[in-house]
Amino acid sequence: MARKFRITTTHLKWLSFVTCVVMFLATMGGLVVTKSGSGLGCGNEWPLCHGQFVPAYTISSLIEYSHRAISALAGLTALFSFIGFIFFNKHRELKVYASLTLLFVLVQAVMGALAVVFSQSAPIMALHFGFAMIAFASSSMMALGARRMDQQKGDLPIPDEPPVSKGMRNLTWFATIYTYMVVYTGAFVTHTDSRGGCSGVLLCNGSILPELSGGVAVAFFHRVAAYSLLIVIAVLAHYAYRRHPYNPGIRKLGVTAIVFIIMQILSGMLNIVTMKIPEWYFFSSMLHTLLIQILFGVLCYMSVRVWQLSRGTRGKLGQNV
Structure with a gap:
């Protein structure tokens, strides 16, 4: 008889680590977009890129589209972490970190879309980076907190x-x-x-x-x-x-x-x-x-x-x- 799969503290710890890494890559990817001048590599369109899901093979469009893809992956990992810590974890602190991570991933995604639609407005772009950094900080605290939680597994003394x-x-x-x-x-x-x-x-x-x-x-x-x-x-x-x-x-x-x-x-x-x-x-x-x-x-x-x-x-x- 097959064993029933159960979400453990170790699973949540590694999920939080993956979320933190992807969040970091998304934030740094945004910087690559800015520094390479690829902010409008997909034109003023979002989420499509020049009217397509798969853009033309120009350097700027590939950079911008890759950043969007990693940001979408960050949103998915944040969502999975949110579900995991809300339903399979008893610590209020980690629930808060997971909620903040998901919230600010969504906020920075909206700011990124607005930056594209409104032609890279400086205040919006600055806010976009600021919210992305808060999302990364929240995911970092979630990962560190999950590590402490895993150390407490089996009533290990801290x-x-x-x-x-x-x-x-x-x-x-x-x-x-x-x-x-x-x-x-x-x-x-x-x-x-x-x-x-x-x-x-x-x-x-x-x-x-x-x-x-x-x-x-x-x-x-x-x-x-x-x-x-x-x-x-x-x-x-x-x-x-x-x-x-x-x-x-x-x-x-x-x-x-x-x-x-x-x-x-x-x-x-x-x-x-x-x-x-x-x-x-x-x-x-x-x-x-x-x-x-x-x-x-x-x-x-x-x-x-x-x-x-x-x-x-x-x-x-x-x-x-």
Whole structure:
């Protein structure tokens, strides 16, 4: 007699991992579309590409259509994860992550369709990237949470973690929200074609405070926001490491955050240096986006952990339902 198949925590863990990877590929694929100038590779049509399901074999149409296909796959994996965690999992926290992942995948898909129909509007394109990044961060938290859930299988003990202060919680939340705002300014630089507004790695067009107009203003304010974010993350990392000697999880997250923001700043400088070398600039801008995605995911997960520990859950995955 055949054994009845049952959805286990291990199945959900691997499903969440697949969802996270596909979500990452969809987000990076959107960047390839932007950097290669393939945003209108399928014309102003969605979901068809020049009136066809299978487009003509031009480079721009293939890039745009491939991005749409991966985004559709991301939607399917997000849907499967949502169903799996809603119906076959008892942890409320993971239900929330799965719901957020599906929600923001759908939102960013709508924004992508609007960007095509309305000829690549800069605000819509920036929002499209921002929502895609939230979807990736949600899927990352779902994958990390599912991993913790699988560790608890069979009542395996997970070490308790000391509580954190509300001040640490609020600082982490502020850093996470501010990071998202800085990302949006960077996306706006890209989609308004203002990346050349500030020449020079340290100074902007040879001045500490340049004439603020047009692309110069957009690029300068993004640069100021990025450097101020470095200060915010440095303060967060200091308090995470120095004030939590008995909480290795929070300390590791703080160190990871400061490492990635430093790498992010350096990659931004590399963007400026390689701006006139298209081949190198393509890869440096991809690296720039990759690093900020990881940083935002780390901060989102850290935000959840400090919230849990400030409420005295002491390392538990979350309340059951």
